[in-house]
Amino acid sequence: DAGITQSPRHKVTETGTPVTLRCHQTENHRYMYWYRQDPGHGLRLIHYSYGVKDTDKGEVSDGYSVSRSKTEDFLLTLESATSSQTSVYFCAISVSTEYGYTFGSGTRLTVV
């Protein structure tokens, strides 16, 4: 892998509980992204970051928050998990516009 790790790989949680997913990179890339993938919807952007403490919303950001206190870590928090947030979550990194994204292996989250 190109220096991007997601944790945990799998998680089952109960409705109403907070959940935090972690994306860690060793590439020192500026841009980091969180996507969710659901059948019939493909990959949808939740939040992204363009630097430490610089984040912005994507197309499906409701119910999610993010933080980036260090270049290498981008955290995605589900403040109060709902069954509709059952999904596979992918983190991606990129150095600049001229280059492609590198994706992590994903976190499969089940909210029961």
Add this chain to the structure above:
Amino acid sequence: DAKTTQPNSMESNEEEPVHLPCNHSTISGTDYIHWYRQLPSQGPEYVIHGLTSNVNNRMASLAIAEDRKSSTLILHRATLRDAAVYYCGPRGFGNEKLTFGTGTRLTIIP
């Protein structure tokens, strides 16, 4: 945001060329066009991207229409390992957001 459409599925014979289309009719003038592929139980993998000119790399070629409202990913000689879901989409210059289409599932027939 740009809307991106792709056919749901395509089939191709092994060792034949494959042309995967993508329509991005609302793309902005500075958006790059990106292509990724995803194998089962894996994260998407970068394939190629371009702005205006056609692009080639070791994996594929990208043909971009003159008006930039569509593009085509070309696999010159499909192998069984090319069976995957292929996603395209524009990446915004400045906001750096990449918006994916819903993907084309490519099946390779031996």
